[in-house]
Amino acid sequence: MVDHDLTISDLPDACLARVFHFLAPLDRKQCSLVCRWWLLVEGQSHHRLTLNARTDLTSVVRSVFNRFDSVTKLSLKCDRKSVSIGDEALVNISQYCENLIRLKLRSCRELTDTGVLKFAKNCRKLRKLSVGSCCFGARGMNGVMDNCLFLEELSVKRLQTVVDGNQTEEIRPGVAGSALRMISLKDMYNGQRFEPLISGSKKLKTLRIVRCYGDWDKVLQVVTRNVKELVELHLERLQVSDLGLAAVSSCRGLEILHLLKTPDCSNLGLTSVVEKCTLLRKLHIDGWKTRRINDEGLISVARNCPNLQELVLINVDITRSGLDLLSTNCRKLERLALCGSETIGDAEISCIAAKCRALRKLCIKSCPVSDYGMEALAVGCPNLVKVKVKKCKGVTSDGVGWLMASRGSLTVNLDAPIVENQIANAGNDSRVLAVVAIGQDQIR
Numbered sequence: 001m002v003d004h005d006l007t008i009s010d011l012p013d014a015c016l017a018r019v020f021h022f023l024a025p026l027d028r029k030q031c032s033l034v035c036r037w038w039l040l041v042e043g044q045s046h047h048r049l050t051l052n053a054r055t056d057l058t059s060v061v062r063s064v065f066n067r068f069d070s071v072t073k074l075s076l077k078c079d080r081k082s083v084s085i086g087d088e089a090l091v092n093i094s095q096y097c098e099n100l101i102r103l104k105l106r107s108c109r110e111l112t113d114t115g116v117l118k119f120a121k122n123c124r125k126l127r128k129l130s131v132g133s134c135c136f137g138a139r140g141m142n143g144v145m146d147n148c149l150f151l152e153e154l155s156v157k158r159l160q161t162v163v164d165g166n167q168t169e170e171i172r173p174g175v176a177g178s179a180l181r182m183i184s185l186k187d188m189y190n191g192q193r194f195e196p197l198i199s200g201s202k203k204l205k206t207l208r209i210v211r212c213y214g215d216w217d218k219v220l221q222v223v224t225r226n227v228k229e230l231v232e233l234h235l236e237r238l239q240v241s242d243l244g245l246a247a248v249s250s251c252r253g254l255e256i257l258h259l260l261k262t263p264d265c266s267n268l269g270l271t272s273v274v275e276k277c278t279l280l281r282k283l284h285i286d287g288w289k290t291r292r293i294n295d296e297g298l299i300s301v302a303r304n305c306p307n308l309q310e311l312v313l314i315n316v317d318i319t320r321s322g323l324d325l326l327s328t329n330c331r332k333l334e335r336l337a338l339c340g341s342e343t344i345g346d347a348e349i350s351c352i353a354a355k356c357r358a359l360r361k362l363c364i365k366s367c368p369v370s371d372y373g374m375e376a377l378a379v380g381c382p383n384l385v386k387v388k389v390k391k392c393k394g395v396t397s398d399g400v401g402w403l404m405a406s407r408g409s410l411t412v413n414l415d416a417p418i419v420e421n422q423i424a425n426a427g428n429d430s431r432v433l434a435v436v437a438i439g440q441d442q443i444r
Contacts, residue, residue, distance in 0.1 A: 050075040053108050054082045058089040065096035072099055077106040080133075084108040087115025094122035101150075102128040109135045109160075117143030124148055130155040138169035138193065145174030145197065152179055156194075157186040169193075173200030184208040195219045199226040208234040217244040224250045236260040242269030249276040259293075260286040260314075267297035274304040281307055287315040295322040302326040310335040317343045320351050327355035334383075337363035349373035353380025365390040371399025378406035388413040 023031065046068045051057060053076035057064075065071070074097060078084035090111060094100070100123045105111070116136050120126070126148040132155075141159070144151065154176075171194045173180070180201040185191045191212035198207065198219070204227045209216065216238050224230070230251040235244075241264035248254070254277040259265055270293055274280060283301065287293050294317050301308065302325040309332050318341065326333070333356055338344045344367040352359065353376040360383050364373075369392045377387065387403070387410060389395055400414055 047071060048073040050077065053078040053085045053089075053106075055085055055089075055110070057085050058092075061089055061092045061096070065093065069096065070099075071097055073102040074100055075104040075106070076108055077104070078108055080107055084110045086110040087112055087118070090115045091118045091122070094119040098122060099125055101125055104130040105132065105134055107133045109133070111136050111140075113137055113140035113143070116140030120144045120147040124150075126151055128153040131159055132157040133160070134158075135160045138171055141171050142169070142174060145172060145176045147175070149175045150179055151176040153182040154180060155182075155184040155186075156188070157184075159188065170195070171197040173197050177201045178203070180204055182206040182208075184210075185212050186210040188212040190214065192216070192219055195222060199223045202227060203229055205229060206232040208232075208236075209238060210234065210236040212238060214239060216240045217247070220244040221247040224248055227251070228253075230254060232256040234258040234260075235262055238262055240264065242266055242272065245269030246272045249273045252276055253279060255279050256282040258284040260284060261288040263288055263290040263292070266292035267294065267300070270297040271300040274301050278304050279307060280305040282310040283308060284310075284312040285314065285316055287317075289315075291315055291317060295319055298322040299325055302329045306330060306332070308333055312337040312339075313341065314339040315341070317341055318348075319343050320348050323348050323351050324355070327352060332358055334358055335361045337365075338367055339363070339365040341367050344369065346370055346373040346376070350376040350380075353377050356381055357383065359384055361386045361388075363388040363390075364392055367392055368394060370394030371396055371402070374399035374403045378403045384410060386411045386413070390415050 047070055049068055049071045051064070051074070074093070076085065076090075076093075085108060087110075090108075103123070103126060111134055113136050117140055120143045124147055126144070127150050129144060129148075129151060130153075136159075141156075173196065177197070177200040180197075181203060183194070183198055183201065183204060183206070185194060185208065187210070188194075189212075191209065192214050198204065199222050207223075207227075207230060216235075217240055220240065221244070224247045228251065231253055233248060233251070233254060233256070235258065237260070240262050245259075245265060246269065248257075249272045254273070257273065257277070257280060259270070270285075280301075283305070285293055285297075298313075298316070298318050299322055301311075302322070306329060308326075308330040311326070311330075311333060312335075314337075318338075336352070336356070336359060338348075344364070346369060349364070349369055350373065352362070359381045362377070362381070362384065365388075369389075371394065374389075374395060377384065384407070389400070389412070395414070400412065404410070404412055
């Protein structure tokens with residue numbers, strides 16, 4: 001048997017491709033310049049590709065996809081000031097990417113219904129489609145629905161031509177209706193034209209409607225009569241009232257509900273939902289300007305939703321009586337956010353500390369809480385791992401120092417100044433983290 005030393009050239013293509021998989025994008029580009037073999041393997045192992053979709057991409061489509069011939073996830077993005085690719089480029093791309101399963105289009109304003117329809121006929125394996133700030137219309141969307149049998153997720157944002165007053169065609173489910181699991185509509189002036197698609201997607205699990213103009217009560221009534229497997233519903237900045245929520249209550253399997261800045265929704269609508277949707281695990285409410293949801297609605301939640309794990313209340317005035325019932329009945333509550341409430345003070349925080357034994361993450365923002373509330377947290381909530389405090393003027397470095405010293409394993413995010421010796425007093429072995437609170441208001 002002859003011994004010989006193995007070299008890099010003896011590596012199978014699959015092994016080399018696996019090595020490329022662990023490299024950062026810049027390192028992969030540099031490695032592809034080593035030799036023709038590495039260039040070939042790196043291109044063939046590239047399954048995800050993001051391209052600047054300006055019009056000059058049209059002339060290089062063939063060379064790009066001759067190299068990256070295994071792409072299954074493609075993003076085409078154009079900036080607002082540039083002219084995007086047109087139908088010709090999109091159709092050419094579809095001929096090279098017949099196995100495409102994900103497509104994202106951003107600001108491709110030169111695409112028309114004709115180009116999108118031809119693309120859909122070539123890429124029938126598409127599973128996820130995300131469209132933002134494009135100008136094709138209902139005929140193009142229906143082309144996708146009629147040809148993409150496996151489409152599971154659809155996200156549409158600012159699809160401009162669909163709102164054209166001269167275009168009356170609605171978006172229908174087609175063959176995709178049997179597979180769709182998620183539909184998201186954002187910033188649409190006439191999103192109601194998607195109602196046949198939504199109501200025709202019998203297996204729909206997630207529906208998000210955000211900043212879409214017009215009355216949505218009737219749409220929700222039609223949708224919920226046909227779609228019974230809905231698990232997750234997001235309604236944000238919508239004209240929807242208690243009538244719409246009453247329709248939502250027929251979705252008995254609902255587990256996640258977001259009601260954000262829906263000023264016409266009140267305690268009555270929320271009660272109608274939670275009395276029938278008793279499987280709710282996550283509930284986010286933003287009372288916004290009207291604050292029509294308060295203790296009464298939250299008491300209904302406490303009485304009917306024992307599986308609640310995450311509760312986010314923004315601009316909702318809940319008192320100790322409501323919190324007392326929530327903490328008593330919702331024993332699985334792990335994440336709680338209280339933001340912009342004038343009725344959340346030290347007594348309410350003390351109630352949470354005493355009774356929410358499963359609580360792991362707590363966010364308090366713009367509430368009249370003081371150091372006494374922090375002291376209550378120091379001895380309560382045995383499973384608490386993270387506390388975020390923002391814009392609570394009554395909380396000082398003294399109260400935070402007491403909390404940190406008492407709970408060495410607790411992560412504290414706050415915007416109050418911290419004295420260095422208070423951190424030192426927490427002990428050398430503590431994992432206390434005091435940083436300026438940046439980021440989103442909700443618990444993630």
